[in-house]
Amino acid sequence: MKNYILVIILGVLFMSLTEIALAEDAKTYDAEAFRQALEQDGFTVKEGELGYFDLIGLLEKGIIPSAYGNNPTTKYVAYFVPAATGSEVDERVSRLTSALGMSGNTTPIWNLRPDEAVVFVGRTPPECRYFSYDHYIMHRTIGNERRWLFSNIADTVNNLVIKTEGTPDGQSGNPFNQTTVIIITADKGIDQRIRAAAESAGYSNSIINTQVLPSTILNMGLENNSDTFAAFVRPALFNDTQAGDDYINNTPATVFRITPNNTTELDPYAYPELRVRGTGKTEFELTDDLKELRTAILNKYNGLNATELPTSQAVPLGSDAIQRGINGVGPNNDAVYLWTANQTASSPTPPFFNTSLYYPFLRDPAITLGKSSNEFIIVYGVNHVATGKASYSNFAIYGADVWNGVRAITDADFNGSAEEYLPNNPNAKYLYVYKLARNCSESDQYCYEVPYSVGTYGIESDQPLFIGWRAYLENTTKTGPAYSEIVYDRAMKFDPKS
DSSP, X not given: OHHHHHHHHHHHHXXXXXXXXXXXXXXXXXXXXXXXXXXXXXXXXXXXXXXXXOHHHHHHTXXXXXXXXXXXXXXXXXXXXXXXXXXXXXXXXXXXXXXXXOOTTEESSBOBOTTOEEEEEEEOOSXXXXXXXXXXXXXXXXXXXXXXXXXXXXXXXXXXXXXXXXXXXXXXXXXTTOEEEEEEESBHHHHHHHHHHHHHTTOXXXXXXXXXOOTTTOOOBSSTTSOEEEEEEEEEEESSHHHHHHHHHSOSEEEEEEEESSOOOOOBOOOOOOOOOOOSOOSGGGHHHHHHHHHHHHHHTTTEEEEEEOOEEOSOOHHHHHHHTOOXXXXXXXXXXXXXXXXXXXXXXXXXXXXOOOOSOBOSOOBOOOSOTTOEEEEEEEOTTTTTSOSEEEEEEEETTTTEEEEEEEHHHHTTTTTTTOTTOGGGGGEEEEEEESSOOTTOSSEEEOOOSSGGGXXXXXXXXXXXXXXXXXXXXXXXXXXXXXXXXEEEEEEEOO
């Protein structure tokens, strides 16, 4: 009897292990079956990879000349796409991919024939506050000049609209840690053929998304004067930090470059319809409360000199930057961007691997942050998440010379921080106050000590700096808030009076 029970237990254990192995094989087989279906339909399929695009790390190593206004809340996952047949990856780009631990035959900046596609197939990020897949134009030749545009092309595929197993056809549900397929292409016919191959490999059409490369505004092709592109996954604020790190460092997905073996008649996509920003509801009813908060801040630090820093829109919309041929600095349609710096000129920046760099010039106030306990910056404003205008918001402190964001303070960090200043105001819950200093006292609950003497991971006391804000994804519209409907965040620099 005991032997019989033992046999049953071993049998059940064997079946369980077999099912696990088969499940793992099926996961591999699905991607391989997809590849085989594409090849049977007359495509050449090259497999790329996905990897963490560590801007600060690359800047620290001297691989790139700037951190490009990185969002410290987000670890960007880049598509590393195989070079086109007959082409080689630029030696300087190979240096970058090698520094990131990627293979030398893939590149994060790629061009594409009008009948090609790049496809993501795999799992979405684990549960987090926000994620999106976005595609960018990186370079464009205008006249005899090769310009760096770094501008998004259209809307993202974000966690509110993505088609996955948990959100078929974009319905509401669970978009996290779900299987999805995302096709980037300029051609309708190619898109349809890839979808058919995916379905034959077992992927439902209800989980397939398309990100359009509209030929009407792009220069597709493999020539030296063709546009180049990039694509990124942007997850922010994971519920489980370890699960998030695992996803970033070992993304359970792959990237294919798909090329038809025979030239077909093109059927290019038009520019896609965009999600519309704005609900008509604003935050301006909090203007008086914000004035009251400002007065309370000035009263608390009335023994110090206060310099108010002007706030303005930080970067252009992607479509604006593309049309004007200027550096967009990596915008995203799901966000609004503000900063404390003002532009006097908009000059195109060189390619990311050049040793020289110039961003739009910044005019006064070009502030610094010294080491005195009586020198600090107060950042304050409306909590856009509390008002319902954003899914998450943050601000970060940047070195103005290389745009290195060393830390982001999110709405989770500053939630409830204004109530100390406005104890009798019921609207204090919609506001926030936060201090940036070199030394935070024990009584400074809402304070961040800005590091220095740690290279690009900090900001030196004589290094000019600015504050940058982001507010991502209004749930009602499934895109970024409208600039016309938010109250701009603000900052003041305090130091000893002369």
